[in-house]
Amino acid sequence: AANGFIGFNNCAILAQDWLINKCCALPCEDAISINYDITLQETDIDPKDKDIISKMKNLSDEKFKIKDICREFAENKRKFGQSLCVPLVEGVDYSLPFNIDAVKPKSYKGMVNIEPIWTSPVLDADATVNVLSERFYQPTWVRLPNGTLIHYTWFVFNTYADVPDILKPTYYFGGYPLPQLLYEQVYASNKTAKEAPMLAQSKRLNYVEGNMNAFLADEEKLTREVNLMSWLRN
Numbered sequence: 001a002a003n004g005f006i007g008f009n010n011c012a013i014l015a016q017d018w019l020i021n022k023c024c025a026l027p028c029e030d031a032i033s034i035n036y037d038i039t040l041q042e043t044d045i046d047p048k049d050k051d052i053i054s055k056m057k058n059l060s061d062e063k064f065k066i067k068d069i070c071r072e073f074a075e076n077k078r079k080f081g082q083s084l085c086v087p088l089v090e091g092v093d094y095s096l097p098f099n100i101d102a103v104k105p106k107s108y109k110g111m112v113n114i115e116p117i118w119t120s121p122v123l124d125a126d127a128t129v130n131v132l133s134e135r136f137y138q139p140t141w142v143r144l145p146n147g148t149l150i151h152y153t154w155f156v157f158n159t160y161a162d163v164p165d166i167l168k169p170t171y172y173f174g175g176y177p178l179p180q181l182l183y184e185q186v187y188a189s190n191k192t193a194k195e196a197p198m199l200a201q202s203k204r205l206n207y208v209e210g211n212m213n214a215f216l217a218d219e220e221k222l223t224r225e226v227n228l229m230s231w232l233r234n
Contacts, residue, residue: 011079014186023178031071035067038057066111076115076116078178081174086111086112086155086156087155088109090109095151098153098154121143122140122141138152139173140152159174162175206230
């Protein structure tokens with residue numbers, strides 16, 4: 001049981017630890033800091049395309065905050081073992097496979113990351129029993145709290161580390177979350193770091209004033225008293 005899935009709530013709680021949080025967030029921030037370019041094949045480029053591409057990138061950065069979406073997507077993947085990103089498009093039926101003709105002009109409103117605590121995976125018959133299917137044991141839809149079904153062709157879904165098929169239902173068809181892989185080692189590290197100064201502070205010498213002649217006169221009695229003092233101190 002100790003080696004099973006710890007749950008999304010525990011993952012979120014453990015991710016508050018500074019070291020686990022750093023492991024989840026820092027690689028994502030480093031990756032997106034490089035920025036990105038939008039390119040076309042040389043044979044497809046028209047002189048006016050370069051200006052259009054520049055406008056697309058500015059729109060993506062300033063209005064749709066795509067870099068923040070990418071960073072959050074990658075961080076959720078590490079934090080929860082899975083990450084889901086869905087485009088916001090007005091007037092479409094998400095339960096049906098993606099159809100570009102259904103996307104009307106100016107209906108696209110950007111992308112949104114949804115944490116797994118708010119979704120439920122739904123598999124069709126082919127994904128459940130047909131082991132020859134390319135999407136065997138992979139969610140066909142995800143269900144939102146309001147009952148909305150989103151077909152897999154609409155969203156981007158990624159896992160941090162794949163688990164065997166037999167464990168996928170336990171992990172809600174995601175992967176191993178990084179906090180689950182780290183928490184025992186991080187706990188031991190934090191506990192050691194806190195106890196080391198306490199241990200060092202406890203190692204103090206006691207000085208006792210005494211008469212060496214009296215000690216030599218009744219060595220057994222004084223030794224017994226010093227040992228008792230040491231025992232009571234500890």
